Amino acid sequence: MLRKLKDIGKFLHDYHLSYVIGVMVMPPAINTELVERAKSLARPKRLSKDCVSAEVGCALITSKNNLFVGVSIDCACGIGTCAEHGAIQNMLVSGESRIKTIVAVAGNGTVLPPCGRCRELIYQVNGMNREANIIVGKHKTRKLKDLLPEPWQKAF
Ligand SMILES: [Zn+2]
Secondary structure (H helix, E strand, O other), X not given: OOOOHHHHHHHHHHOOOOOEEOOEEOOHHHHHHHHHHHHHHOOOEEEEOOEXXXXXXXXXXXXXXXXXXXXXXXEHHHOOEOHHHHHHHHHHHOOOOOEEEEEEEEOOOOEOOXXXXXXXXXXXXXXXXXXXXXXXXXXXXXXXXXXXXXXXXXXX
């Protein structure tokens, strides 16, 4: 019985199952599960008068089919972080940096494409993440390299 996202990912990997739609090569089941997982985390909590957490949730699956999650932190003076940061930090704690698929979702279910800073973070933690699948809509996925086509690092 496939109960966990990790199990689904392993099953699909082991049996070479995926769907190809245009430039998108992703098993739809994993996308749907990631979106739902991220949405389930988006439960805003006011921590103080200046800080609200979890307005956005993020879920990512790594190249080793491990799932990591995070939530946004919205603080005064612009010192908060996006949900992607939390998920990426949790991934890094486990010694991984290669993202297969990532998504951020607001509490109302809206899928949020990563901001420019997060696109850059995804790229900088592992250059191979240019091939990462970024879920940018309920049924829309793009490769990071399509969202970040001209890395500034090429100039150096
Ligand atoms: Zn961001």
